[in-house]
Amino acid sequence: MEKLKEITSGKAKSLYTTSDDRYLVMNFRDDTSAFDGKKKEALLGKGAVNNQFNAFILEHLDSEGVNTHHIEVLNTTDSLVHKLQMFPIECVIRNRASGSICRRLGTEDGLILESPLFEFFLKDDDLGDPLINDEHILSFGWAKEEHITEMKKLTYKINEILSKLFLDSGLILVDFKVEFGLLGGEKIILADEFTPDGCRLWDVKTGKKMDKDRFREGLGDVVESYHQVADRLGMNIKLD
Numbered sequence: 462m463e464k465l466k467e468i469t470s471g472k473a474k475s476l477y478t479t480s481d482d483r484y485l486v487m488n489f490r491d492d493t494s495a496f497d498g499k500k501k502e503a504l505l506g507k508g509a510v511n512n513q514f515n516a517f518i519l520e521h522l523d524s525e526g527v528n529t530h531h532i533e534v535l536n537t538t539d540s541l542v543h544k545l546q547m548f549p550i551e552c553v554i555r556n557r558a559s560g561s562i563c564r565r566l567g568t569e570d571g572l573i574l575e576s577p578l579f580e581f582f583l584k585d586d587d588l589g590d591p592l593i594n595d596e597h598i599l600s601f602g603w604a605k606e607e608h609i610t611e612m613k614k615l616t617y618k619i620n621e622i623l624s625k626l627f628l629d630s631g632l633i634l635v636d637f638k639v640e641f642g643l644l645g646g647e648k649i650i651l652a653d654e655f656t657p658d659g660c661r662l663w664d665v666k667t668g669k670k671m672d673k674d675r676f677r678e679g680l681g682d683v684v685e686s687y688h689q690v691a692d693r694l695g696m697n698i699k700l701d
């Protein structure tokens with residue numbers, strides 16, 4: 462399927478129309494951003510590893526009964542997806558405290574939470590993606606009650622499936638962010654991406670950070686670490 466017109470260019474990906482208006486091409490760029498776009502850099506080869514990483518994870522989730530927008534990988538950096546009406550919301554699950562929650566609640570980095578913690582954030586870079594709750598979503602009309610329930614249920618399910626998948630490869634899934642959209646106005650589908658750009662992965666034995674925190678904290682070897690995670694999970698990442 463050919464890429465026709467670019468319709469969205471986000472911080473790390475671009476979406477293109479295709480000859481069939483049910484589908485979009487998602488192009489993973491090398492652009493990397495953190496702190497709501499304040500820190501930016503192009504990391505050579507990140508688009509390719511993320512595209513194929515994402516396909517592997519979404520295909521695994523599909524096989525475990527989670528509906529996703531992923532259709533097929535088209536080339537190293539592009540995948541075909543179902544076009545969805547996106548909720549302007551990010552769904553986060555934390556198994557351990559790290560990142561923004563530590564600043565917000567004064568918590569120690571890495572604290573193991575008593576139970577997985579679900580949080581909603583509003584997707585708005587200008588506002589710094591603020592924490593919101595169900596009441597905000599309903600009052601502002603960002604999603605309906607049944608959508609909220611379903612997004613939470615699916616995010617917890619994704620956490621169970623992926624925590625196991627990563628742990629089997631010696632990695633702790635500390636936290637992650639996912640986005641959902643509606644297909645045909647009613648069916649909730651996992652959209653966007655699942656890559657080390659949107660989750661935290663720590664080596665079980667050494668505690669080494671293998672995700673975008675390497676970029677945020679200037680630790681180096683960002684793309685190399687993404688490849689190491691991909692190798693551990695048995696992905697066969699193709700380069701250009």
Ligand SMILES: Nc1ncnc2c1ncn2[C@@H]1O[C@H](COP(=O)(O)OP(=O)(O)O)[C@@H](O)[C@H]1O
Nearest residue numbers: 469471472473474530542543544545547652653
């Ligand atoms: N299946 C889909 N249909 C329509 N839009 C999507 C789909 N999957 C992801 N998106 C949107 O495409 C954009 C992806 O680009 P990205 O660089 O991640 O953007 P952002 O800077 O907003 O995070 C996001 O706005 C995301 O919500």
Ligand SMILES: [Mg+2]
Nearest residue numbers: 471472473653
């Ligand atoms: Mg994004």
